[in-house]
Amino acid sequence: MKTVAAWLVATSLLSAQAQASDRPTCLSDAEFSDVILLMAPEALKSMSEQCKGSLTRGQVLGNPDSLAIKNFAAASADAWPRVLPALARFASKKDGKLSETEATLFRSIFLTVTQQQTKGLIKKPEDCQAADRILKLAEPLPPQNLAGIIIEVARMGKQKDSDLLCKRD
Template sequence: MKRLAALLALVAMPTAARAQTPCLTASDAEAIALVAMPDIIRETGRICTALPPSSLVRRPSSAFLARYDAAADSAWPAARAAIVKLSDPAVDLLLQSDYARPLLTSIFAPQIVGRVQPADCPTIDRLVTLLEPLPARNTAGIIVATLQYLKARKARGKQVAVVPDLPVCAAVSQ
């Protein structure tokens, strides 16, 4: 129980407390995105009930989602290392628990998907359908590159949509 409380404290740590932490490389951020994507897709399907049941986000079990689950499993060691990089090396022991990953994704997925409005669902459905043929790693790369682009625009004072506060390094050749 102490480990669970410590992990929750890490996740809930205010942004200001993490201000001195290093940024994530694109690979780090992609690993975290890959780990979170299956739960984000499932959570989106629960919100987008107006979409047809055949929609990729509405099918809780499908070859599409199985690919993302497999990619998430493969990405977990790198994602865990990225989370440790952002926090404290002692957190690594906590993240080795079988409960750490489901706990983290169950916290983050609703935070991300909670911004989705039912009117957004047709656009999300189209985007997911267009991305479906790509490997999960490519989709994660597109998400991270988009976040980097939006953060750069915001840093230049441009108007942008809400950008999640994932400390991704500025886009550079990596």
């Protein structure tokens, strides 16, 4: 959740047109799911790099050609066009659209923020093994289902003052 929040803050701050009263305060489950799917390949790549010496090619994080990593890459590519309207909303674009230049800039910022936020997840070699086990267990699931599980876990642990996820009606 911290990574998504950091990304949205960066997006809002970069918008010269942003006005506090117009800024949205939350993402719907579908928008949050798409953001997770967009983040996943960069997060997995960062974790894989941190775990190079701890994993074999037979493990999910140790193999860039693993089914899970390929599935998340495909889901990420599909999610990007669906993330754009939420991104435009957070950037307070009145027409709800970003120019190609803005979209490219925001995607670059997003990937950088994701990579930086993921770097602290792996603290010791055992963390690599745990992360790989989680991915191995999740590998048969479609990426969208795993994103949904992440959202539900986030909702269960949600702080009262967190507005990142919209309340369900």
